[in-house]
Amino acid sequence: MGKKVLAIYYTQSGQMQEIIDAFTSTIAAPDVTVEKVQVHPVTNFDFPWTGKRFFSVMPDCVMGNPRPLQPYTLNENKYDLIILGYQPWFLSPSIPSSTLLQDEKFKAVIKDTPVVTISAGRNMWLNAFDKIKLLLADAGAKHVGNVALVDRHSNPVSFVTIFYWMLKGKKERYLNIFPKPGVSDEDIKKTAVYGEIVNKHLLSGNWEGLQQQLVDKGAVMIKYPLMVIEGKAKHIFKAWAKIIVKRKNQLPWTEAFKYYLFIALFLGAPILLTLDAFLIRPFTGKQIRNKKKHYLLLN
Numbered sequence: 509m510g511k512k513v514l515a516i517y518y519t520q521s522g523q524m525q526e527i528i529d530a531f532t533s534t535i536a537a538p539d540v541t542v543e544k545v546q547v548h549p550v551t552n553f554d555f556p557w558t559g560k561r562f563f564s565v566m567p568d569c570v571m572g573n574p575r576p577l578q579p580y581t582l583n584e585n586k587y588d589l590i591i592l593g594y595q596p597w598f599l600s601p602s603i604p605s606s607t608l609l610q611d612e613k614f615k616a617v618i619k620d621t622p623v624v625t626i627s628a629g630r631n632m633w634l635n636a637f638d639k640i641k642l643l644l645a646d647a648g649a650k651h652v653g654n655v656a657l658v659d660r661h662s663n664p665v666s667f668v669t670i671f672y673w674m675l676k677g678k679k680e681r682y683l684n685i686f687p688k689p690g691v692s693d694e695d696i697k698k699t700a701v702y703g704e705i706v707n708k709h710l711l712s713g714n715w716e717g718l719q720q721q722l723v724d725k726g727a728v729m730i731k732y733p734l735m736v737i738e739g740k741a742k743h744i745f746k747a748w749a750k751i752i753v754k755r756k757n758q759l760p761w762t763e764a765f766k767y768y769l770f771i772a773l774f775l776g777a778p779i780l781l782t783l784d785a786f787l788i789r790p791f792t793g794k795q796i797r798n799k800k801k802h803y804l805l806l807n
């Protein structure tokens with residue numbers, strides 16, 4: 509009997525759609541049907557963003573507060589595999605992605621079903637991934653694989669270029685000096701290789717070893733400095749979110765958060781990494797290896 513695959517995702521710029529197209533190009537086969545569904549919020553997050561709107565969604569992202577999605581139609585009640593494409597927003601799953609995973613209709617569909625996640629962010633996806641894993645576990649899904657795509661340029665460079673992209677709406681080189689933002693065209697194309705691996709497991713019905721094979725092909729890479737920064741930032745973002753949600757007028761607080769973020773990235777992060785290099789990294793080799801493994805694999 510033919511296999512049925514659902515690839516479901518949200519995207520603003522179209523980047524995730526391109527990724528899903530490339531990734532599923534090698535999963536689809538004569539005996540494999542791939543149904544692609546893009547979800548849309550009832551009230552759209554307009555793209556490009558304005559600076560104010562961009563920061564205003566931080567508390568809801570971090571708290572995982574859902575916002576209604578437009579009704580969506582699925583051809584089947586059950587699938588042999590579900591591919592979930594999502595993007596991190598403020599170190600958490602984007603609001604439409606976390607809403608989807610809290611939607612009772614979708615939870616019923618992914619229950620007891622193998623799920624492969626694929627994320628496409630700037631470079632900080634670890635905490636969002638932890639949250640996605642919790643949401644999948646809560647829905648009773650079987651998480652069998654993960655691909656994490658990032659902008660491979662340095663942290664400060666990708667910070668500048670993503671703002672150009674998000675605020676201008678163009679995935680282009682800022683001032684013709686900076687590199688193109690987001691996931692590179694090569695990395696998007698390469699997802700077809702990950703798709704081939706997924707296809708083999710889908711046809712055999714045995715998901716054992718899938719994640720290790722994806723990792724061996726470079727589907728997930730962990731940069732230690734980013735893991736350190738995100739490890740600290742997730743607590744700080746949560747504290748900010750908790751303060752901001754209690755305010756009647758949140759705007760001045762999200763503005764303050766914006767300035768905090770700039771200072772944290774360009775001043776706080778280098779200090780944190782220097783301290784870590786002397787005081788923590790030399791003495792915590794095993795913990796670091798375990799933490800990397802936690803993010804590379806699905807444990």
Ligand SMILES: Cc1cc2nc3c(=O)[nH]c(=O)nc-3n(C[C@H](O)[C@H](O)[C@H](O)COP(=O)(O)O)c2cc1C
Pocket residue numbers: 518519520521522523524525562565595596597598599600628629630631632633670674690
């Ligand atoms: C509000 C907002 C917050 C974001 N926060 C992060 C983040 O914390 N980490 C990260 O790696 N990328 C972050 N990004 C980049 C997105 O993950 C994503 O790569 C980009 O929005 C393009 O996705 P799309 O066009 O498929 O929707 C953020 C983007 C937005 C719009």
